[in-house]
Amino acid sequence: MKTAEIKLTVTLDDNNVPEKIVWTSTDSKGEDAVPVKALMLSVWDPSYKNTMKIDLWTKEMPVDEMKRFFYETLQTMGDTFLRATGEQNIVEDLRDYCAHFAEKMEITR
Structure with a gap:
């Protein structure tokens, strides 16, 4: 081990x-x-x-980088949740929210 x-x-x-x-x-x-x-x-x-x-x-840690950090963390949480549970539908909802978050925070992808 x-x-x-x-x-x-x-x-x-x-x-x-x-x-x-x-x-x-x-x-x-x-x-x-x-x-x-x-x-x-x-x-x-x-x-x-x-x-x-x-x-x-x-x-x-500047605010613009904190916004990006949160955005990327939310995205990767979706990846992890999908691998762990297979719950595709809710992960798609989370992706939609991430797009909304990026737009509201003016994060360029």
């Missing part, structure tokens, strides 16, 4: 606001830590049957 590890390192300022976020993985084939401006981590707790989340972004 193989084990992989994902490590997130967050550097905070004096007010506990993220200044720097980097991630590494044991599967990254020797690459150094990758700096990122934002992350959304969701994990399912089977005991309580709910989601635990961590949403962080650095001071350097």
